[in-house]
Amino acid sequence: MGNNGMTEFRWHGRGGQGVKMACLLLAEVACLQGKFVQGFPEYGPERMGAPITAYDRISDKRSSIHSFIYYPDYVIVVDETLLDSVDVTGGLKEGGAVIINTVRSPEEVRPKLRGWQGKVCTLDARRISEEILGQNFPNVPMLAAAVKVSAVLQEEGFLTDMEKAFHHKFANKPQVIEANMATLKKSLEEVQVG
Amino acid sequence: MSMPLSGNEAIAHAIKQINPDVMGAFPITPSTEITEYVANFVANGEINTEFVPVESEHSSMSVCIAAQAAGARAVSATSSCGLALMYEMLYVAASCRLPITLACVNRALSGPININHDYSDSMGARDTGWIQLYAENNQEAYDNFIMAMPIGESPTVRLPVMTCMDGFITSHSVENIDLLDTETVQQFVGEFTPEHYLLKKENPLAVGPYDISAYYMEHKVQEAEAMKAAKAIILEVSARFEKISGRSYGLFEEYRMEDAELALVLIGSTAGTAKAAIDNLREEGVKAGLVKIRVFRPFPGEELARALSKIKAVAVMDKSEGFSGNGGPLFAETRSALYDLKERPHMINIVYGLGGRDVRIEDVGKLFERLAAIAASGETGPVYTHMGQRSREETK
Numbered sequence: 120m121g122n123n124g125m126t127e128f129r130w131h132g133r134g135g136q137g138v139k140m141a142c143l144l145l146a147e148v149a150c151l152q153g154k155f156v157q158g159f160p161e162y163g164p165e166r167m168g169a170p171i172t173a174y175d176r177i178s179d180k181r182s183s184i185h186s187f188i189y190y191p192d193y194v195i196v197v198d199e200t201l202l203d204s205v206d207v208t209g210g211l212k213e214g215g216a217v218i219i220n221t222v223r224s225p226e227e228v229r230p231k232l233r234g235w236q237g238k239v240c241t242l243d244a245r246r247i248s249e250e251i252l253g254q255n256f257p258n259v260p261m262l263a264a265a266v267k268v269s270a271v272l273q274e275e276g277f278l279t280d281m282e283k284a285f286h287h288k289f290a291n292k293p294q295v296i297e298a299n300m301a302t303l304k305k306s307l308e309e310v311q312v313g
Numbered sequence: 314m315s316m317p318l319s320g321n322e323a324i325a326h327a328i329k330q331i332n333p334d335v336m337g338a339f340p341i342t343p344s345t346e347i348t349e350y351v352a353n354f355v356a357n358g359e360i361n362t363e364f365v366p367v368e369s370e371h372s373s374m375s376v377c378i379a380a381q382a383a384g385a386r387a388v389s390a391t392s393s394c395g396l397a398l399m400y401e402m403l404y405v406a407a408s409c410r411l412p413i414t415l416a417c418v419n420r421a422l423s424g425p426i427n428i429n430h431d432y433s434d435s436m437g438a439r440d441t442g443w444i445q446l447y448a449e450n451n452q453e454a455y456d457n458f459i460m461a462m463p464i465g466e467s468p469t470v471r472l473p474v475m476t477c478m479d480g481f482i483t484s485h486s487v488e489n490i491d492l493l494d495t496e497t498v499q500q501f502v503g504e505f506t507p508e509h510y511l512l513k514k515e516n517p518l519a520v521g522p523y524d525i526s527a528y529y530m531e532h533k534v535q536e537a538e539a540m541k542a543a544k545a546i547i548l549e550v551s552a553r554f555e556k557i558s559g560r561s562y563g564l565f566e567e568y569r570m571e572d573a574e575l576a577l578v579l580i581g582s583t584a585g586t587a588k589a590a591i592d593n594l595r596e597e598g599v600k601a602g603l604v605k606i607r608v609f610r611p612f613p614g615e616e617l618a619r620a621l622s623k624i625k626a627v628a629v630m631d632k633s634e635g636f637s638g639n640g641g642p643l644f645a646e647t648r649s650a651l652y653d654l655k656e657r658p659h660m661i662n663i664v665y666g667l668g669g670r671d672v673r674i675e676d677v678g679k680l681f682e683r684l685a686a687i688a689a690s691g692e693t694g695p696v697y698t699h700m701g702q703r704s705r706e707e708t709k
Contacts, residue, residue: 146487150317158317159486162343162428162669181489183449183585185482186673 125178126271127188131207132197135167137258141197142173144284145262151280152272155181170201177271193269196220197244197261202228208235218264218310220244220257225313240268241311251302252295259299263306274307318490320448320483323455324390324416324476325350330498331462332360333414334385334505337376339367341395342428343480344418348390370395374402374413381411382520384510386462388413392480393420396434400441406473407442408536409521412465412505413473415443416458419581420480421668429669430480432580432633436642442536444474444543445610447580449566452490453607454478456560459493460550462502467546470539479582481669497557540611547608564613566605567620569595573602575684576621576658578647579630580606583665583672590677601681606643614650621651624658625688628680632666640664640697659693665700676701 128145132138139160146158160173174188190210196219201207208217216238221228225239232239244260266277281303285296318326325347328336338348355364363385365376370391377387391399396417406413422433435445444465448454454476461474478484493501509518524532544564551562568588570576577587584605594601604620606613621627629648631641639645644662651657663680666672680700687693 143487147317150315150487150489155489156317157486157488159482162481162485182589184589184674185450185479185486185582185585187671189673 124180125176125182126193126269127191128175128177128193128195128265128269129188129191130173130175130195130197131201131205132171132173132258133167133201134165134169134171136197137256138171138173138197140288141258141262142175144281144288145175145265146177147284148277148280149175149177149272151283152276154178154272157182161187170205191215193218193265195261195265197257199228202231206233208232211235211237213237216240216268216312218242218261218268220261222246225311229313238268239313240264241313242306242309244306247302247305247309251305252298259302260306263303264310267307267310268312278303315489315491317487318451318492319346319485319487320451320454320478321346321418321485322350323451323490324458324478325354326492327455327458327498328362328388329354329360330493330495331386331388331459331502332499333362333388335363335365335376335380335387337365337367337373337380337387337389339370339373339391339395341370341392343420343484344390344392344395344416346484347416347418370398371402374399374406374415377413377415378402378406378409378411378521381406381413382409382510383512384505384507386505388415390416390418392418393422393428393434396438397422400438403438403441403443403473405521408532410471410536410539411473412462412471414458414461414465415473415475417475417477418480418484419477427668428480430482430632431667431669432477432631433667435475435477436633436635438475439610439642442472442540443610444470444472444540444547445608446474446476447607447609448476448478448483449582449584449605451478451483451486451488452560453562454483455490455492456554456558456562457607459498459501460547460554460562462505463550463553464543464547466505466507467543467550468508469542470546472536472539472543477581482582491558493558501554501557544608544611544613562607564608564616565620566607568603568605570602570604570620572600574600574625575681575688576601576624576627577603577630577677577680578606578617578621578627578643579603580609580632580643583630583632586672586674587677590674590681593674594678594681599681599685609643609646612646612650614646617647618650618654621647621658622654622656626659626661626684628661628663628684630663630665632664634664634667644697659687659691661687661693661695662697663700664698670701672701
């Protein structure tokens, strides 16, 4: 938990991986869970594959701050290849955690983290997504991982409201909702904390 | 009920609730989503607005002018270069006294081309005769849009209204918002019943004809009088809005100003970040406060002079350059407004945040340190400076 009961998340991913969607879904679901939220991607020249950053603030009191997040409680890395080019743990609070989409274990991936001493969590989001959704959409698994590790929301309420959010998001293709829900549940179980 | 919506979704929702007669539509980042959402509402039969997609913003504003002159209610949404392309028609709308409502999602003007936030677009349009309301967040953007029509359509005003919000920072950020129910909104906004309009057969009239020197000045003075009269109407409409929403609005918001010695004057979302910085400074015993401008046109000069009269040092923050060589537009207005005070605060101008350059709590803290030094020494120092830009060496 950050200052004044506020939890701040920073997402790192690449254009096309659904990072913006995951960031906004987290805000939407937390709001439905009675929290005050801000979910906002950093916008610029949008290109498929380019590094992108997105942010969430979740708190019990309304936050008026409208700057980017420089000292997050949690960092979510949706694309492991970014570890080579981006200092993902820059500014990450000591008691926080970095959550990485990788086939590797926390111990295996830690040497890539430029001296980060704190908690490292991993999830093989690609495998889960490909097994259940049939395609590589790592954003929904990583959203589940962020909720699990941060405990910012209760799992049961999170799942109930995610289903509502999916109905809103996928109003035109409701057939994908069930698989996305299964992806969430599987991801909640599989996160490794190290 | 608290809902998660982006600023653009909030404006689109307000348009849906109002169900205006006509929307002149041409997309431009970051306001495009508003137009897209409304197109969906129309296609789904949720509203019966005449949605008129055109080939440019010059034409989308022309559509609004024609519709409003015919006695209909017209809205549009735009940003940046789109607003610049409307420039000629903005003057026509105001001088024809047509209370059109325009959602301006602020974005830097080219060049260099940039999609992020500053106020160079709407500040460039500050002399067009439009009322300008600015919002700190999605809630204020929604509320301002709902108040725009009762303000602009008031018989003593009859001017178009531009409701501004920060591009991306507000337009694309999902935050909690409290929405009014549609019936309440419709009752509040009411019916548009202009006294004169093109299609009134009892009194046919021409709109926008040539005006000779013998009359042009009288018409311009009437327009100026209408802008002055708008101040009281904005306060009346805001008081009426408070009754339906519980949310209070004035010409500007004063934050921790009761006993403040150092203060900022600024617009938009940065005020939120500055409030958090001020709360921190107050805990350290610094008497810091801020004034957030909501209404830039008409400019609340007398009221602002009163609010700042007891302050020792003020920083006016402009999120647009202005290129006057003498400070940004908010600074020019604010410093001029304080000229008649017997004792004036020290005042500096900070141009900041251009093209979306982020503003942090620490930046605001440093600014208050500078104000404290000015207040202690009595020396204003450099009056017009920029904040957050790197040096030539740093950018190599």
